[in-house]
Amino acid sequence: MFSSDIKIHIHGTSFTIHTPSGKINISLPFLGYQNISNVLAATALSFSLKIPLKKIKNGLLATPILSGRLELIELKPHKILINDTYNSNVSSMISAIQVLDKMPGYKILVSGDMSELGKKSVLYHKIIGNTVNLYKIDEILTIGQISYEISKISNNGKHFLDHRQLNKYLKKIFFNKNKITILIKGSRNTRMEKVVEYLIKESKKHVNFVV
Structure with a gap:
């Protein structure tokens, strides 16, 4: 279950992820609601493990794109x-x-x-x-x-x-x-x-x- 303190705003392929410690502005070539859910889940889990926002952002940027899937x-x-x-x-x-x-x-x-x-x-x-x-x-x-x-x-x-x-x-x-x-x-x-x-x-x- 996602943390209610973490929210995501979508602007095309750009995201603004709001957390209690600040926000992450990031652009990712992910399409589809299932990928948005994945981004939110990964951020919530990382935040619960007290991983700094900068490292969370870098981790999201390093996510590989699967060829042929949106x-x-x-x-x-x-x-x-x-x-x-x-x-x-x-x-x-x-x-x-x-x-x-x-x-x-x-x-x-x-x-x-x-x-x-x-x-x-x-x-x-x-x-x-x-x-x-x-x-x-x-x-x-x-x-x-x-x-x-x-x-x-x-x-x-x-x-x-x-x-x-x-x-x-x-x-x-x-x-x-x-x-x-x-x-x-x-x-x-x-x-x-x-x-x-x-x-x-x-x-x-x-x-x-x-x-």
């Missing part, structure tokens, strides 16, 4: 990728949508299939399609046999038959928007990390990209 990648000013391709299920998809909703600029959700959901797989994908309509997301792009159910139900959905078509579309829109956040998600067998790798490569190649 990993924030800023390719260019105001052009952000969120790599959440480690895996995908209903709960993690909803969490990712909530994160994207709070991000700046033109917002795109890119989703591959959610695997291993059993006989209700189509239903679960339809639930995600309805869920995404509750948030301020500009486009929902899908690829895969079942993810079509997401884009079909969502208000701003578009389905792609292969990665080549998807990459071409994303490349055009990514470099033509002044401010944009793209969240890429899918189960491991959908290889959505290849989309992340493609956009990173193209960003490095095209310093002043014009379509």
